[in-house]
Amino acid sequence: MKMKLARSTHKASKVVLEDVINSMPDNVVTNILDRLPIQYAVRTAILSKKWRFKWNMLTHLVLDGKFYEYLVRLGIENWYDVRNINRLLLHLKGPITKFVLYIPNDKVFDVDDINTWVMFLSRKGLKEFTLKNMHVTPKLSSHIFSCVNLENLTLHNCSLCYPPTFCGLPNLLCLDLYRVAFENGSLGEIIIRSPSLEILKFNHIGKIKLVEIAKLKNLKNLLLPLCLLGQTIIKSSLITSSLIPDIGSYLPNLQVLFLDFQNCVLFGYSVSRKRVSTSFPCLKSLTLHQINFSSEDNLLFVFEMILYSPKLQSLLITAKHYDAVTSSAFLSSKLNHIKMGLAQLRNVVLQSFQGSENEILLVKKLLAGSPSLKNIGIYPKSSEVFGGDNGKLIFTKLLKFHRASPTAEVDIYWS
Incomplete structure (x- = not known):
């Protein structure tokens, strides 16, 4: 008797399930189908006769x-x-x-x-x-x-x-x-x-003009190849120091910014001791692609961008290098008056890292000025960067740097 009851219950539940599937409203069916890859949406035709052509509602x-x-x-x-x-x-x-x-x-x-x-x-x-x-x-x-x-x-x-x-x-x-x-x-x-x-x-x-982008008052996410801006000096692909703060002042609601410096050279940059206003008040994620760490102007620009973004949480930098390298000691003296104060910075990624003194200086400043920092991920350009005596020296420097965050970790990835 108990076995018969169990079987009848199983059959009843199967019938109820079929009724639920077949009686779904069209808007619910469409919502389900639209969430499936098309090959699976079409396969729903085998569920029952009523579902044979349901996929046509995609x-x-x-x-x-x-x-x-x-x-x-x-x-x-x-x-x-x-x-x-x-x-x-x-x-x-x-x-x-x-x-x-x-x-x-x-x-x-x-x-x-x-x-x-x-x-x-x-x-x-x-x-x-x-x-x-x-x-x-x-x-x-x-x-x-x-x-x-x-x-x-x-x-x-x-x-x-x-x-x-x-x-x-x-x-x-x-x-x-x-x-x-x-x-x-x-x-x-x-x-x-x-x-x-x-x-x-x-x-x-x-080409596109910055004044055209500036009309987008609702813009929250921008990927900008700087070499395409109408303000760039086309003959030598130079970008003036005042251009980047202008972007922030035009787009106060920006939350995600990707700046591509490929085929561009930044010049005439200096970190101001007094910033009248915050250029990127809402920026949470910043990507700087093809930043030249051999250049004083470029490194100063990186620091200024960070200072302009008090709510920054995520920072990704892809580096490039030339032969001429500015002394990190010279740059450090220029940056002595800067206190990072990155209260919200959580994650940093440095790609194509070559272990230059300027890159190490950046890591030092980020560790010392980011009380909420969780992780700095370093991806070297080659496995040789951390090989030999020079690699051991870089490791030693990274371990000795003061960290404002007690949980901050520096992770190095290389093949």
């Missing part, structure tokens, strides 16, 4: 690099073609708010097909569009600018053409451009017509 179509790698592992990468993408798009019944397309090196998609998809999506309530192209540079049609609901736009390796009637993207929150050419117009024209932008990342495109 509003996110993500054909990214991970999906392509999945097809490669199965040996069916030939499936990834225009015909099957057309079939997927036509099977989806409702709005398509997110579309991600990855074009690998070994695939060729006709630009007319891509533009047909863009035109189709522009009428489907598109909010997020990503094109990561690893092949030839396609020229996108102007239909992408008719997606007035667009909130996120990511384009890698393509060209754009403005429509004559372009009035802007009022809802755009995130703009990520890499190797994007403009047939007419410029990046500045998108920026000044996208007042809601909070995230701006761009690289390898035409």
Whole structure:
């Protein structure tokens, strides 16, 4: 009798579970499907007869690099073609708010097909569009600018053409451009017509003016290649000392900043003894790429950036070096009046570390002025940096430095 009761209970629970699955509201089903990789979303067709075509309710179509790698592992990468993408798009019944397309090196998609998809999506309530192209540079049609609901736009390796009637993207929150050419117009024209932008990342495109970026009062995340700014001296790729504080004064809400110094030289920099105001009052994460530690101006700039950012929590610096090296003793005398006072700094990463006196001076100042510091991660340019007697000397110096934080650790990673 007990066994019969147990069996009937098991059957009843199975029926209840099936009823719950089959009776889910459409919005709940769509929410579940949109959170799954597309291959798993399509597989839900086997759950029951009622779920056979539920995947047609997808509003996110993500054909990214991970999906392509999945097809490669199965040996069916030939499936990834225009015909099957057309079939997927036509099977989806409702709005398509997110579309991600990855074009690998070994695939060729006709630009007319891509533009047909863009035109189709522009009428489907598109909010997020990503094109990561690893092949030839396609020229996108102007239909992408008719997606007035667009909130996120990511384009890698393509060209754009403005429509004559372009009035802007009022809802755009995130703009990520890499190797994007403009047939007419410029990046500045998108920026000044996208007042809601909070995230701006761009690289390898035409020149842009700082005054155009300054219009983005809501900007919180900025990736800025300094060599692309209109204020740089193009002939010698020099950047004046007043440029960086200007960025902070224009963008008071900035929380994440990536400054790329590749192909640029900073000059005329000096650390001020009296700072009238804090240039980056909200900055929490700072990345400085390709900072030349052989230069006095560059090292002084690093200290000034830190001082300008009282709420800084995360700092990442990628170093580069030239033959000419400023004496660390000379720099140290210039920095004697500086007290770091980095109350909120938690984590520091130094990449391409070569163990120069200037880099060691930076580590010393960070350890002495950061009472909340948890970790400094050092990634040397080569394993030779910490090899031999010179490596032992660097280790000894790091161990002897005063630490304002009793829990601060210095971790060294090398192969």
